[in-house]
Amino acid sequence: xxxxxxxxxxxxxxxxxxxxxxxxxxxxxxxxxxxxxxxxxxxxxxxxxxxxxxxxxxxxxxxxxxxxxxxxxxxxxxxxxxxxxxxxxxxxxxxxxxxxxxxxxxxxxxxxxxxxxxxxxxxxxxxxxxxxxxxxxxxxxxxxxxxxxxxxxxxxxxxxxxxxxxxxxxxxxxxxxxxxxxxxxxxxxxxxxxxxxxxxxxxxxxxxxxxxxxxxxxxxxxxxxxxxxxxxxxxxxxxxxxxxxxxxxxxxxxxxxxxxxxxxxxxxxxxxxxxxxxxxxxxxxxxxxxxxxxxxxxxxxxxxxxxxxxxxxxxxxxxxxxxxxxxxxxxxxxxxxxxxxxxxxxxxxxxxxxxxxxxxxxxxxxxxxxxxxxxxxxxxxxxxxxxxxxxxxxxxxxxxxxxxxxxxxxxxxxxxxxxxxxxxxxxxxxxxxxxxxxxxxxxxxxxxxxxxxxxxxxxxxxxxxxxxxxxxxxxxxx
Numbered sequence: 066x067x068x069x070x071x072x073x074x075x076x077x078x079x080x081x082x083x084x085x086x087x088x089x090x091x092x093x094x095x096x097x098x099x100x101x102x103x104x105x106x107x108x109x110x111x112x113x114x115x116x117x118x119x120x121x122x123x124x125x126x127x128x129x130x131x132x133x134x135x136x137x138x139x140x141x142x143x144x145x146x147x148x149x150x151x152x153x154x155x156x157x158x159x160x161x162x163x164x165x166x167x168x169x170x171x172x173x174x175x176x177x178x179x180x181x182x183x184x185x186x187x188x189x190x191x192x193x194x195x196x197x198x199x200x201x202x203x204x205x206x207x208x209x210x211x212x213x214x215x216x217x218x219x220x221x222x223x224x225x226x227x228x229x230x231x232x233x234x235x236x237x238x239x240x241x242x243x244x245x246x247x248x249x250x251x252x253x254x255x256x257x258x259x260x261x262x263x264x265x266x267x268x269x270x271x272x273x274x275x276x277x278x279x280x281x282x283x284x285x286x287x288x289x290x291x292x293x294x295x296x297x298x299x300x301x302x303x304x305x306x307x308x309x310x311x312x313x314x315x316x317x318x319x320x321x322x323x324x325x326x327x328x329x330x331x332x333x334x335x336x337x338x339x340x341x342x343x344x345x346x347x348x349x350x351x352x353x354x355x356x357x358x359x360x361x362x363x364x365x366x367x368x369x370x371x372x373x374x375x376x377x378x379x380x381x382x383x384x385x386x387x388x389x390x391x392x393x394x395x396x397x398x399x400x401x402x403x404x405x406x407x408x409x410x411x412x413x414x415x416x417x418x419x420x421x422x423x424x425x426x427x428x429x430x431x432x433x434x435x436x437x438x439x440x441x442x443x444x445x446x447x448x449x450x451x452x453x454x455x456x457x458x459x460x461x462x463x464x465x466x467x468x469x470x471x472x473x474x475x476x477x478x479x480x481x482x483x484x485x486x487x488x489x490x491x492x493x494x495x496x497x498x499x500x501x502x503x504x505x506x507x508x509x510x511x512x513x514x515x516x517x518x519x520x521x522x523x524x525x526x527x528x529x530x531x532x533x534x535x536x537x538x539x540x541x542x543x
Contacts, residue, residue: 100185101192106201107285109182113175113208114292118359121167122175123434127215129365129422129492130381131164136497137511137520139381140416148381152511154526166532168219172212173236179209180239196269200286203266207293207301209237210259214305217252218498220531223524224309226250231528253309260302263293270295276329277354290353291433296322296329297355300437303445308502316449322354322442323459330354330439332466338403343426347403350430352439359434363424372409372418383511385415390516391487399467400488421492440489444482453478460485501527 099105118124126132133139134151141148150158156165186193186202193201213235222231229248235255247255271281272289277296280287293301303318322330333349340347348356367374369381383391385408392401405417424431443463450456453475460481461471467488472481486499500508500522507519 100189103192103194103197106182106186106189106193106197109178109185110201110204113179113182113205114357116171116175117208117212118357118361118434119171121164121171123357123436123494124359124361125365126164126168127219128434128494130369132219132494132497133492134381136500137509138383138491138496139419140384140387140414140511140514141381142378143512145378156525156529161529162532165220165529166534169216169532169535172216173234176209176212176236177239179205179212180236183209184239196286199266199269203263203270203298204293206259206266207263207298210256210263210305211293211301213252213259214256214301214308217249217256218308218501220529221252222249222528223501223504224249224253226253226309231531233531250309253305256305257302257309260298260305264295264298264302267295267298272296272329273325290356291358293355296325297437300354300442303442304437307445307449308498312449312451315445319442319445319449322439323446326439326442332439333399335399335402335468338399340402340406340420344430345403345425346427346430347421347423347425348430348433348435349399349403349438350427350433353433353435353437354439354442355437356433356435358432360432362422362432362434366420366422366424370419370422372407372411372416377411377414380411380416382409382416382418384514385417386514387511387516388417391484393484395469397468398488400491402468404491419491435493438489438493440485441495444485444489447478448482463489 099109116122120126131151134141134148135154137152139148139152141152143149146158147160150161155161182205183202186198186205190198217233220231221233222228226249228250232246232248233252234246235252237255270289271279271286272294273296275281275289277290277294278288299318299321303315303322306312306315306318326332331351333346333352337346338349339345369375369379372380372382383405388401388405392398392405395401396406404419404421407418407420409416409418440463443459447456447460450459456478457472457475460478463485464471464481472478483499486496490496505522507521509516510518510520512518
């Protein structure tokens, strides 16, 4: 292991932004060869991004499928155990145990590769210019924080800073040996520390002067929307600070993104989202702060959401009666127009097909999986403001750009934020974590066609067990 590094994938960066990553399989490469060139560092870092598209991570489980079923997103057939066990939070059945084990294994495999990359950033420091050193190390630290944080949000307890009942590993170095595991407070301190260091290293990120979708002389520093750029780190920091209820810090980080909205993250235009257009912008491309390029997104639509080919047993979609309730009968809501304007009748049931990931003529938006988007910065600011009236002003900016009326009663802020998390993040895996962060004791039951009845949510519903095969690595003494 000292001489060999498992490189996940090698990539060739092309000048065409339509083919930002041209992926080819790689094998085992001697470290002293792999990191003797800038290209070796680029390949190693790009390999991390590419592997985050694995189906067990953000290519399916943690974006539009498993984690959304856990949040009651789709009305599924009770006889379809593959889906319904997740809807019912039966995590102990073998299939679901295997799912969670694969998430755990893949996440920590990527973290190990990140730590190896970070180690070599120092070992072969002379290979990298200051600009490349800061970009590569900054992004790597942000990726380490991102993956650890989502491990915590999924497998961790309901957050309390002094909760040490469940300890999870936070790896800062590459090692095959047992490492200390951390309780909730310490674990999140590690996440925050990595993000602050990443933000400092990315202080001169080209995204701040050129935007997130510019192509420049060096392709590796182009198209920053597809990388954990400085603004993405700020938004992730805001998300993490809010998760541990540090609202003043969350507000500062969210404002760093909001302040760049007009210049770099323009709101989507209503005319660009019409489903009748061949290049309809269903993901609100310009508003994405960070997304993963994934050429297999069209296959997600085919596998889960295509009502023309899927049976009712396999289709993931909400009922029309549920959607009308969620959108309060407002068919002009941009999210309704972009995601749910197509209906399908199966037997006596009427579904609204989820079409966010339906292929369009725009190959850029069709191949981008949203990971961090602009609206979340405003939601975090709204929730973090000490004055509800000020919070309402932040939220109203999103409502205005979703075709909705502004709020006038700040006492409804929390209720409206809940509705917005439900409507905004379809297929992006954030709603379950929203419920968990706020410790909801009950959530709407997707089996209820009228979207009224609720199911009880206990700790076990929010916290899948750590895979048994990993218990031997847990050191609970620290």
